[in-house]
Amino acid sequence: MNLVSGIMFVIMLITAFVYYIVPKKAKPYTLLIISIAFYISLGWQPLIFILFSSITTYIAGILLENKENKTIKKIILAITVILNGLILVILKNRIFVKDIIVPMGISYYTFQVISYIADIYKKKYEAQKNLAKYFLYTMYFPYLSIGPINRYNDITPTLYETDKKFNSSQVFYGLLRILFGIFKKLVVANRIQILIATITGDTNTYQGAFALFAMLLYSIEIYCDFSGGIDVVIGFSKILQIKVMENFNNPYSSENIQEFWRRWHISLSNWFRDYVYIPLGGSRCGNLRTNINVLIVFILSGLWHGTQYILWGLLHGIFLLLGKVIKTPWKIVNRVITFLIVSILWAFFIWPNTVQACQMIASVFTRFNYQALIQNIGSLGLSLANYIVLIIATIMVFIYEGKKKVINEKIKNKAPEIKLILTISAILIILVFGVYGIGFDASQFIYNKF
Amino acid sequence: MKTIKRIINVIVILVIAILIFYLLNKLLMPKYMTDLVEGSMISQYYDEEKNHEVIFIGDCEVYANFSPMVLYQEKGITSYVRGSSQQMIWQSYYLLKETLKYEIPKIVVFNVNSMRYSEPVSEAYNRLTLDKMKWSKEKYDMIKASMLDEETMTSYIFPILRYHDRFDKLTKEDIEYLFDKKKNTYQGFLINKEIKPLENKPVVKKLANYQFADIDYEYLEKIKDLCEENNIKLLLIKAPSVYPHWYDEYDAQIEKFAEENHINFVNFLDKVGEIGIDYSQDTYDRGLHLNLTGATKLSKYFATYLKENYELTDYRENKEIDDIYQKKLEQYMKEIM
Structure with missing residues (x-):
């Protein structure tokens, strides 16, 4: 459901x-x-x-x-x-x-x-x-x-816990969290899905720059899709005063792959850390064994997603180990490099056929036809107005994610009327700018299948 | 005091929100005024004076082929075409049911072409018939009967759920006709003056099964019963559209039904020569629909048929009604010139 x-x-x-x-x-x-x-x-x-x-x-x-x-x-x-x-x-x-x-x-x-x-x-x-x-x-x-x-x-x-009284503040924050999740899913993720579907629909035409474009967009899509779903779960649980753990913490602000996995799908990373990595010896058994343990964990993490994702997991493990020895002194450069690595590796999710995913990654380096991308960007399934909505919505999502605490604190002190206006506005924005309904077939969350 | 003020504020906010929601629904819903005008035909009936002795129901074969203005001009017959694109028989039934809430005509003319379809053809056609229909029990039932699997009742109740993606397709028309509408038919007849001659007769494909579905008979029975209950004479017709091909096997089934139920049935495909239809001149889409000249010929013929076979009033002798129709005729004549 x-x-x-x-x-x-x-x-x-x-x-x-x-x-x-x-x-x-x-x-x-x-x-x-x-x-x-x-x-x-x-x-x-x-x-x-x-x-x-x-x-x-x-x-x-x-x-x-x-x-x-x-x-x-x-x-x-x-x-x-x-x-x-x-x-x-x-x-x-x-x-x-x-x-x-x-x-x-x-x-x-x-x-x-x-x-x-x-x-x-x-x-x-x-x-x-x-x-x-x-x-x-x-x-x-x-x-x-x-x-x-x-x-x-x-x-x-x-x-x-049974001793719970109805708490309007919890209900408001829960509702707001649900709406934020739906916004991420319907306004951002589903809109990107249209572009991804076009690009993956014709792998002969859309290679090189198109493939990279898809990978970068998919980074945003999968984040908004997955974290959007989690927002709905956390928001609804908040209404019931049930504390569900956070699963994301600004993953794309990570400076290396190790940090990325501390911020992405936290519950899965923690699970592998506590029930696989540590029982295998963790980092207590020398460098070689530690590195092998890391690779085992990442292969299993790939396997958790499905057998076709084993290589994806292994590559994450390898880049994690490389990130320990190779890094630049500049935070922003490290962030960009980490984001690019993660994005390129999402190729295994975009094209679940491993060979095809590898071909697409290779095409980024061999057929980088950026002019073709610029010329055809308008024919990938989104109108100019939709691109504008996508850009604004994505910026809004990442600004809110980055300053969540400050923004929530500001909202907290506002009058109930302002909170009501905020909630209604969010609903109306989602209704108008969300991508859903007849003719659109991506209402399921990506992580439903795992 | 503070609590009362807060309650008032909340009520005001909610009222404004409902108003915005209502406006968004209206704004995003297609207006069907200059593009896909077929979508606005069903609603135009509500603005008409309800004094029709003949009501047409059916698909495009009625709204493109029969001109009530000609029926009036020729024999003083007042009529209205409640046709819509790809109108399914269950839609015809519910439209008739709705019409009978406004007026009881003497004759209901049903074009039997839709008997060949046993399930909804597409969501787009459903929308053309349903979007602008007034809310009523009949509309609700019609939606239920018409919906495809991917459709939802809520998207008919709140059109924003269906048309939200029109936010980047809004035009001047959406503002201009936000509350207003313009008439683009004459008593439900859609004028088309173009000529696209029928060059080659379409190849007739053999079908595996010619039998009309049970659901079609079920609704045909319902239409018949509804007419009987209201003392209305039902007249079955098949308009002279060359394709989709009307098979003899279809004709035989309608003949049989008509005979068993003592209902008149006229297949105008058999009377093309008598009417004088020339498919090199009288069609705007190679024989699928008649154009203005074709529709005028057919309507003149049909006016005579109706007058000869039914007791209908000549409203040209009723000054009050004739004044209204003369004004309409004046406009109609201007448009067809």
Whole structure:
């Protein structure tokens, strides 16, 4: 189900309404019922898989807590992780299961339950005994479609909290965050998608400068698309006073690839750091081993996105290692270089066929026909007015992202009437300048498929 | 006091927001005044005086081929064409239902060409019929019956959801006709004076199935029942458009239905010679529609047919109505000259 659809808006509205009118103790259970209903609406098969993952890790959590024998604990951990990991690999790559519907958010919830079970193994916190509450952690519907990958001890305090009173300020900020996410998705990302579709639609004509143009634009598109979706999840959760972790922190202001991954898809990076990199020895085992660990993590990160993204992950790992030794003394130059590397590597997302992606990257260096790009920029699917909207909207997004705290602080002190005007203006701007509706087929978020 | 002031402020802001939203919807909706004028035809009916004894329903074969002004001029018949592009039979039914809320004619003329279609053809055609129709239960039902999978009811209720991408295509026309509209038909008849002769008769392809779909019969029955309930005589016609080809198998099915239900059916394709239609002169798109001269010939013939077969009033003898029609005729004559 699409996060920016009318039906989703209605579901969120009803959920928020019901959440605040039910008795305190019923709040988590109400959310669980709605989440299950949401999942059932996607089909019975996905529900079975998420229930399986939830039940196996729930039982494993209790068993791990009660066992003292280290070997038995390791076996329980290994079996649970392998079982859930295998289901993820089999379903995502459709090995033996061609006709099964891949459950929505399987990559996200599988990583969540693995983090839970690993934390219980490490005695970070107690296992959840209440099955319904545990189900809510695995099935809370907003983050199922796009993440982030929430840690049990981060989200559950507010997810299970029952003593909540309606807070108009939280509702306003939640709503504003949702609208900002929708703005990023519909006004910026979907508009760029039109250009990307034209360029990828004719790989013989659109190479070289066109390919680079697509890569640079895609950097903005995927950011606005993915972070826009996360904004909707965080904003809606804010309305319910549930604290969902931030998944982005100005990634394109990074000065090297290492910093980029501290700012991009933070929940996934942290997950790999805590559950793969550190258990492999992290940076404690000498340079060579550290570098190998980094490359393993990035290959696995690529694999998480799909087998065709392994090279993308590996290249990120290599550039991360190179960035440790090669850098300029100028911040701005480092930022531009990092942005260019990241953008060029998005080629593997733009052209999912690895060979074709490599050809397109090569064409940037061999067929850089910038004059053809300038001459044809008007025939790539966007009118001049649309380009202007795209440029203004993109600048607005990055200014807000960069000065979010200051702007929010300023808004905070404004009268409710001003806040209302701001909200209504945002809705009207999205309605007019958003790219959606008949004839446009990119309403799903890019990261829905992972 | 402060709270009351705040409540008033909020109400004012909401009212202004609703007003802006309403204006944006109106601004972005196509006006259909100079381009795709077919989209404005349905709404022009609402401004007319409702005293028609004959109402036409159907697709472009009615609004391009039958001129109510000629019917009046020839025999004093008052009529209106509630036609629209690619009007589906379910749309004809709901349009008729809506029309009957305003007036009860003596005769309803239904062009049967749409019987060949069992499902909506395109969203664009739906829009041409539905966009400018007044909101009513009939419009709601018509939308439900007409929508393609990718369409939504909300986009009909709030046109901004469909037409927001027109923000970079707005022209002077969108401002000029924001609240205003101009008449571009004469009683629903769209004048076209161009001549594009029919050079070669189109190749007739054999079909796998000639049987009209159940849904078409269902709505034809509904139209018939609606007419019976209101004591209206239903007249089925097939306009003399050369293509899309009207198969004998289609004709036989309509003949049978008409016979079983004691309804008159006139296939004007069989009367082309009698009417005097010359496809080298009387069509503006190689036989698909008649042009002004063709429509005038057909309308003259049809006026005589109606007068001979039905009891219709000659409104030329009614001074009050004749005055109105004479003014219309004056304008019409100026335009066709």
